[in-house]
Amino acid sequence: MKKFVDLYLAIDATTKTSGKLAVLQDYFVSASAEDCAWAIFFLTGRKIKRLVPTAYLRQLATELAGLTDWLFQECYDSVGDLAETMALLAPEKASTGDVDITFSQFVETKVLALKDLDQSRLNQALTETWSMLDVDQKFVFNKLITGGFRVGVSQQLVVNALAQVSGLDSAAITHRMMGEWQPTAAFYQSLIDKDATDSHISRPYPFYLAHPIAEEPATLGEISQWQFEWKWDGIRAQIIKRGGQVFIWSRGEELITERFPELAQAGARLPEGTVIDGEILAFAEGDVLPFAKLQMRIGRKTLSKKILSDVPVAFMAFDLLEFQSEDLRSLALEGRRAKLTELLTPGACDQYPSCRDALSQYLRVSSELVVSDWQGLGAMQNLSRSLKVEGVMIKRRDSVYGVGRKRGDWWKWKIDPLSIDAVLINAQQGHGRRATLYTDYTFGVWDQGKLVPIAKAYSGLTDEEINKVDAYVRKNTLEKFGPVRTVKPGLVFEIAFEGIQHSPRHKSGVAVRFPRIARIREDKPIEEADSLGQLKSLLDLAKESG
Amino acid sequence: MFLMQLAADFNLVKVTDRGLYCQVGDFYIDPWRPVERALITHGHSDHARPGSTNYMAQKDGLGILRMRLGEDAKLSGVEYGSEHHIGPVKVSFHPAGHILGSSQIRVEHKGLVVVVSGDYKTQEDPTCPAIEPVKCDVFISESTFGLPVYKFPRPTLVMEEINNWWQANKSEGKVSVVYAYSLGKAQRILAGVDPTIGPIYTHGAVEALNVVYRGVGVKIADTTYVGNVNLTRQQWSKTGALIVAPPNAQGTPWLGKFGPVSEAFASGWMRIRGTRRRRSLDKGFVLSDHADWPGLLSVIKASQAQRVLITHGYTPPLVRYLNENGILADSLETAFGGDDAETDAIPEAHKDLPEVNDEEIR
Numbered sequence: 001m002k003k004f005v006d007l008y009l010a011i012d013a014t015t016k017t018s019g020k021l022a023v024l025q026d027y028f029v030s031a032s033a034e035d036c037a038w039a040i041f042f043l044t045g046r047k048i049k050r051l052v053p054t055a056y057l058r059q060l061a062t063e064l065a066g067l068t069d070w071l072f073q074e075c076y077d078s079v080g081d082l083a084e085t086m087a088l089l090a091p092e093k094a095s096t097g098d099v100d101i102t103f104s105q106f107v108e109t110k111v112l113a114l115k116d117l118d119q120s121r122l123n124q125a126l127t128e129t130w131s132m133l134d135v136d137q138k139f140v141f142n143k144l145i146t147g148g149f150r151v152g153v154s155q156q157l158v159v160n161a162l163a164q165v166s167g168l169d170s171a172a173i174t175h176r177m178m179g180e181w182q183p184t185a186a187f188y189q190s191l192i193d194k195d196a197t198d199s200h201i202s203r204p205y206p207f208y209l210a211h212p213i214a215e216e217p218a219t220l221g222e223i224s225q226w227q228f229e230w231k232w233d234g235i236r237a238q239i240i241k242r243g244g245q246v247f248i249w250s251r252g253e254e255l256i257t258e259r260f261p262e263l264a265q266a267g268a269r270l271p272e273g274t275v276i277d278g279e280i281l282a283f284a285e286g287d288v289l290p291f292a293k294l295q296m297r298i299g300r301k302t303l304s305k306k307i308l309s310d311v312p313v314a315f316m317a318f319d320l321l322e323f324q325s326e327d328l329r330s331l332a333l334e335g336r337r338a339k340l341t342e343l344l345t346p347g348a349c350d351q352y353p354s355c356r357d358a359l360s361q362y363l364r365v366s367s368e369l370v371v372s373d374w375q376g377l378g379a380m381q382n383l384s385r386s387l388k389v390e391g392v393m394i395k396r397r398d399s400v401y402g403v404g405r406k407r408g409d410w411w412k413w414k415i416d417p418l419s420i421d422a423v424l425i426n427a428q429q430g431h432g433r434r435a436t437l438y439t440d441y442t443f444g445v446w447d448q449g450k451l452v453p454i455a456k457a458y459s460g461l462t463d464e465e466i467n468k469v470d471a472y473v474r475k476n477t478l479e480k481f482g483p484v485r486t487v488k489p490g491l492v493f494e495i496a497f498e499g500i501q502h503s504p505r506h507k508s509g510v511a512v513r514f515p516r517i518a519r520i521r522e523d524k525p526i527e528e529a530d531s532l533g534q535l536k537s538l539l540d541l542a543k544e545s546g
Numbered sequence: 547m548f549l550m551q552l553a554a555d556f557n558l559v560k561v562t563d564r565g566l567y568c569q570v571g572d573f574y575i576d577p578w579r580p581v582e583r584a585l586i587t588h589g590h591s592d593h594a595r596p597g598s599t600n601y602m603a604q605k606d607g608l609g610i611l612r613m614r615l616g617e618d619a620k621l622s623g624v625e626y627g628s629e630h631h632i633g634p635v636k637v638s639f640h641p642a643g644h645i646l647g648s649s650q651i652r653v654e655h656k657g658l659v660v661v662v663s664g665d666y667k668t669q670e671d672p673t674c675p676a677i678e679p680v681k682c683d684v685f686i687s688e689s690t691f692g693l694p695v696y697k698f699p700r701p702t703l704v705m706e707e708i709n710n711w712w713q714a715n716k717s718e719g720k721v722s723v724v725y726a727y728s729l730g731k732a733q734r735i736l737a738g739v740d741p742t743i744g745p746i747y748t749h750g751a752v753e754a755l756n757v758v759y760r761g762v763g764v765k766i767a768d769t770t771y772v773g774n775v776n777l778t779r780q781q782w783s784k785t786g787a788l789i790v791a792p793p794n795a796q797g798t799p800w801l802g803k804f805g806p807v808s809e810a811f812a813s814g815w816m817r818i819r820g821t822r823r824r825r826s827l828d829k830g831f832v833l834s835d836h837a838d839w840p841g842l843l844s845v846i847k848a849s850q851a852q853r854v855l856i857t858h859g860y861t862p863p864l865v866r867y868l869n870e871n872g873i874l875a876d877s878l879e880t881a882f883g884g885d886d887a888e889t890d891a892i893p894e895a896h897k898d899l900p901e902v903n904d905e906e907i908r
Contacts, residue, residue, distance in 0.1 A: 012819070015826050067694060068870070074863045075695045080820050088695040088817065139819075436821055463824075480862075 001099045001106040003031060004039060005140050011153055020153060024161035033185035034104040040162075040191075041183035044155045047147030052114055052122065054146060057086065060126060065089040077483040078436065080429060083142035087135055094131045111144050156404070166192035171206065171403040178253060179203040201242040204249040205275060205321050205329065206403045210393060210410035217394060217413055218374040227333060227397050228369040228377060230389040231412055232316050233291045234281035235298070239263065239315060239363075241270040242325075248280075259303070263315050266362035273325030276317045276340065277401075278366065283314035288388050292501050292513065317344060318366040318393075321401060329401035336401070341365055384415045390498070391415045417496035418512075418538050420530045421521055424491040425451050427473040428484045430458070438473040438485070439466055441517075443495055445508075447532040452508045454535060455495055455515035465520060489526045494518040500538050508532055510539065558635075559653055559660045559686070561878060566662060566686070570655050571635030574598075575662045578881040585637065587664025588648035589614055589729060592882050602630075604639045606674075607647015609758035610729065626675070642666040643677030644835050645730030646759055652680050660684040661849060665882075667834065668841035669701050672737040673730070673764050679848035687846055689859030690836040690883060691814050698814060698838040704831050705738040711810060711829055712743050716786030721804040725811045728752045728792040730835050733759045735790060735812060736766035747772045749791035749800075779805035796825070814838070846873065858883030 010023040024043075028036050062072040067089065079085045099106060110129045117125060133141055143149045156170075159177065163170040173191065179202050181187050220226060236251040246267040248257040257264050260280060270276070282289035282297070289311070297303070297311045320340035321329055328336050344365045369392065371377045377392065384391050391414035399409035422443035430439035440458050444451030461469065469491065476488040496518040503511035509532075559568050565577030573583040580597030587593050587603075589610035594603075596615045603611055605623030612621065624630060626649070629638050639649035644665045653660045659682040666677050666688065691698075708724065715722040726732040728751040736746065736756065746769045748756060753771040760766065772789065783805040793811065801807060814834025815821040822830035837845060842864065846854055855878040856865050868875035 012823070013828055015823075065694065071694065071863060071867060074860075075693050078693055078860070079695055079818055084819055085695060088697070436815075436818065437824065 001101055001103055001137070003027070004035070004103040004106075005137050007039065008140050009136060017157065020157055021161055021164070024153070024158060025164050028161060028165045032102060032104070033188040034183075035102055037183040037185060037188040037191075038104050038107050040158055040177070040188070042144060042149045043153050043158050044177070045149060047149070048112065048115075048145075049147075050115075051111070051145050051147075052126075054082065056122075057126070057142075057146065058082065060123060061086040061089060064091060064127065064130070073482070077429065080436065083146050084139050086142050087138035090130045090138055093134045099132050099137065107144070110141070114145065162192060166194070168192065168194065174206045174403055175203065178206060179247075179249065180255065201245065202240065202247045202255070204238045204240060204247070204253075205277075205327075205401070207236060207238070207251050207277070208402045208406075208410065209404060210395075210412040211407050213394065213411040213413045216374075217377060217411070220394065220411070223371070223374060223377075225397055227337070227395050228371055228380070229318055229366045229393045229395070230369070230384075230387070231391045231393050231414065232279040232281055232288065232366065233388065233390045234279040234288075234294055234316070237278065237280050237315070238321070239267045239270070239274075239276050239278075239317075240322075241267055241272060241274045244272070246270075259297070259300075260313055261303070262308070262313060262362050266315070270343075270363075271324070273322060274343070275320070275322035276315075276344075276363075277319040277321055278315050278317035281314055281316055282311050283316075283361075284312050290388060290499065290501065292499070292511075314361060315363050316366045317363060319401060332398040332400070333395055334397045337368070381413055381415065417498055417518075418500065419494050419496045419518055420445065420454075420535055420538070421492050421524060421528070422454060422495050423451055423489045423526045423529045424469070424472075424487055424493060425453060425489060426484055426486055427469075437466055438470045441469070441493075443493060443515075444489075445530050445532050445535055447508070451489060452532055454506075454508045454510065454532070455497065455512050457493075457495060457515045457517050461517055461520070469520075492521040492524040492526055492529050494521055500535070502539065508535070510536060558655055558658055559662065559684070561880060566880065568632075568635060568653055571632040571637070571653070573632055573635075573637075575651055575653075576664065576882065583632070585651055586611060587642065587651055587662065588644055590645070590665070593664060604647045604649045606762050607645075607649075609761055610645075610647060610755070613754065613758065640680050641675040641678050643668065643671060643674060646674045646733070646762070646764060648674060650677075650680055652682065658683055660686070661851070662686045663688060663845070665690070665836055666845060667837045668844060669698065669834075669838075671701070671734055671835070673733045673759060673766065677845065679845055681848075681850050683851060684853045684855065685846060685849040685851035686855045686857060686878060687842065688836065688882070689842065689856045689861050689864045691834065691838050692842055692856070692860035692864035694839045696814060696817055696838045697840060698817070698832055698834055701734075701738065701833060704812075704833045705735075705740075708735065708738070708810075708812075708831055709740045709743060711808070712739070712788050715808045716744055718806075718808075719783045720806045720808045721782055721785065721787050721789060723789045723791060723795075723801065723804070723807045723809050724831070725791055725793040725796055725809070726752075726833075727813075727835070729755050731812055731833065732756075732790050732792075733764065733766050734833070734835070736769060737764070739767060739788065741767040744786035744788060745770065747775070747787050747789045749789070749795055751792045752790050777803075779803060 007023060007027045011020050014020060027039060062069060075089060076082060076085045079088065114122060114125055129141060130138055159170050159173045162173045176191050179200060238249050240247040246257060246264045247255060248260060248263060250256050282293040293311050297307055300307055317340060320336045320343065323339055344363055369380055371380060381392050391412060394411040394413060396409045402409065422445050424441055425444040426442035427438040428440040430437055442453050443455050444453045472491060473485060473487055476490060478486045478488055495515050497512040497515040499513040501511050502509065557569060559566055564574060564579040564581055566575040573585055574581045575585045576587055576593040577584050577598060578595055583600045584598040585602045589607050591614065594611055594614050599620065601611060601615065601619060601621045603623060604626055608621050608623045624639055626639055626641055629636055634655060636654040638652045640652060642648040642650045642664055644667055648664060650664060650666065651662045661680045661682040663686060668677055670676065712722045724735060726735050732752040733756060746767050748769045748771055750771060750773060753769065756766060756769055796809065808828045810829035810831055811825060811827050812831040812833040814832060814836055816830030817832045852874060854868055854873055854875040856875055857878045857880045861877045865875045865877050
């Protein structure tokens with residue numbers, strides 16, 4: 001346990017990637033396979049589900065610290081992290097007792113053992129563990145039991161460290177780490193084993209990601225080397241058919257098969273040993289629906305008949321990664337696409353009788369856009385908003401299906417976001433690195449002489465700008481409601497967003513999608529910020545010819 | 547009866563647009579605008595501001611005030627505990643344990659006693675006498691760290707951590723840079739670290755105050771002003787040195803000359819991971835010249851005040867907590883500290899200190 005806490009502290013102490021890599025490698029080399037497996041499990045953000053309800057933990061921590069609920073809340077608002085707040089408030093480590101056991105033993109006896117305990121035993125177990133740990137250890141323990149163990153280690157960094165330790169390349173490690181696995185010694189050994197056959201049937205391939213294009217697309221050169229598709233606005237996913245089973249994985253590495261029964265059914269008819277990559281869309285009558293519709297379905301735990309019929313979906317496939325159990329990723333895109341089209345186009349695949357049945361309204365091929373020059377592509381891109389797509393994808397015809405976000409072969413050319421100038425009206429302190437700074441803002445636009453809130457946004461500013469806004473908030477607070485401060489209107493921001501919809505739930509009557517701060521408009525007095533009327537006029541723009 | 551006494555309290559020391567004012571004695575305590583007569587709790591810039599005609603403070607802190615207020619300021623120094631009459635009012639200064647010369651100021655008139663604490667701490671500090679709680683009717687207290695998450699480790703443990711960190715950096719060929727508020731915290735570190743580990747250098751802002759501390763006999767480690775040596779980056783990396791610098795030196799080109807460094811910050815705010823990480827530090831040492839939560843409560847209780855006025859810091863939660871626990875408390879708006887008393891972490895204050903020929907920071 002100590003070793004893992006030290007690893008955490010070392011990672012936490014440095015902001016340099018090379019330093020983090022070094023301490024991770026040290027850990028993987030010196031810890032047991034089982035400890036390594038658990039370390040990877042937690043460091044890549046996996047969590048043990050439904051261990052202890054957060055509200056319960058919080059209650060117990062409040063009681064042990066001898067505090068009232070409101071004072072605990074004040075502390076939490078100030079610290080910005082629940083696990084840390086509880087660690088700081090818990091009584092000091094008792095002089096007796098120690099946790100000189102391995103990390104996997106600790107996880108087994110102190111973490112997993114909490115599952116399904118009754119109230120009084122849970123109380124006892126948590127109190128006892130807390131009393132054995134110092135503040136740092138308590139923090140790590142609290143993170144383990146509350147999930148969300150993000151410590152400034154990206155999955156990629158863990159992968160790189162493992163690649164160094166094992167001598168394998170990072171793509172292989174990434175692949176082996178995808179999907180479902182159990183943190184056991186056997187898993188760790190297979191992860192770094194040079195000869196292991198990668199046979200787990202549910203395992204998706206690492207998603208290959210496109211890079212946003214910064215230059216004019218014309219700078220990409222000869223247009224015939226490139227292939228174009230729409231950039232669909234849905235959930236990136238892989239549908240896997242292996243061993244007679246279907247698995248649907250989201251890009252967030254979540255197994256979402258059960259959320260999309262119609263896709264699972266369609267996928268079941270794919271030939272054995274097939275993996276297709278594409279986008280799950282809300283889709284009806286041959287047309288894509290706004291992302292907001294799809295969101296209504298993502299949030300549901302149980303799918304009623306009503307939601308299934310209200311939000312029909314389709315899978316817009318654009319790549320074929322495995323066919324007849326053969327990994328096609330090193331094939332050129334052109335070749336993969338030809339096979340994909342063959343597989344999913346009605347009448348084009350007589351040699352696979354099963355697949356003809358699979359062809360349905362649910363599995364579609366994202367069509368190739370026919371463009372003869374770069375200007376033509378620009379014209380296409382201009383149609384994006386009215387077609388409810390996010391822009392166009394530009395892929396090199398001879399590109400392999402890479403790992404991660406390798407630059408140069410796949411580009412995304414998104415349409416410019418919509419934007420509006422709005423006034424800062426509320427601010428709240430951030431979390432984690434930005435706790436104690438006012439970083440979470442609410443913005444309003446003018447409506448009949450008043451500012452009505454239209455968006456919350458958290459990011460898009462540099463540290464320096466955040467400090468500036470933070471200072472403004474502190475000097476211009478009108479009222480405090482718990483962690484929220486209402487601010488004297490005085491700062492105008494350009495807020496960019498991806499879409500806008502009517503929403504009876506919002507005071508303003510509209511909801512904007514994915515709002516973020518584009519820049520501070522120091523040149524603009526608040527009187528010149530936009531009005532609700534102007535915002536609403538964008539509704540029509542988004543709808544136009546839709 | 548109770549209400550009458552309350553009214554009397556406010557007459558004795560009240561907040562005006564110039565600062566805390568005692569009308570009966572016609573003097574101010576730590577005024578934020580120029581006045582005729584100013585009594586000063588301590589030399590930090592939010593408490594000792596220039597421009598007033600006469601200043602009175604505890605005598606050990608006069609050197610600091612001289613630097614802060616200029617050669618021409620009229621200063622008079624008094625002993626801890628001695629009584630002075632200003633008009634019909636009796637005043638005395640009592641140790642606050644915050645920094646050299648820091649005082650709680652006791653004001654008495656017609657049997658009513660008000661104590662203005664200034665800033666204070668309860669932890670041991672070899673550079674100034676320990677706080678002496680003063681019994682009073684009305685106690686005006688700071689609340690910089692007025693939340694229960696602020697419980698500070700014992701300073702000896704923190705000094706050990708600093709020593710270990712310094713030693714480890716030394717063996718890796720790195721210079722150790724510890725950021726510390728140049729008045730008070732820096733000298734406290736210099737009095738606490740183990741000088742046998744390696745040579746200790748200082749930034750100009752710190753060195754100027756070291757001179758003042760040594761001048762009144764406070765024992766701190768020997769230091770060399772960085773501006774007085776001329777070493778290459780490679781030579782620096784072999785010194786195994788500790789450099790004590792004010793927090794605003796972080797991220798400046800000045801640091802470049804030392805070669806590979808490990809950067810740490812000594813402050814009560816380092817108790818929170820978020821504040822530590824957002825400053826991109828290698829290490830945070832939890833060391834404060836302010837009282838932590840248990841410290842605040844113990845001093846407030848020891849004052850036995852019937853009424854407690856809370857200022858600069860986490861005022862609302864502390865006020866509410868005291869009231870819920872049977873101590874009549876209220877908030878008092880002053881110009882001390884920052885809004886969230888960030889002065890300890892991001893001090894603007896030392897910027898107005900004379901930077902003894904500090905050529906490095908450009």
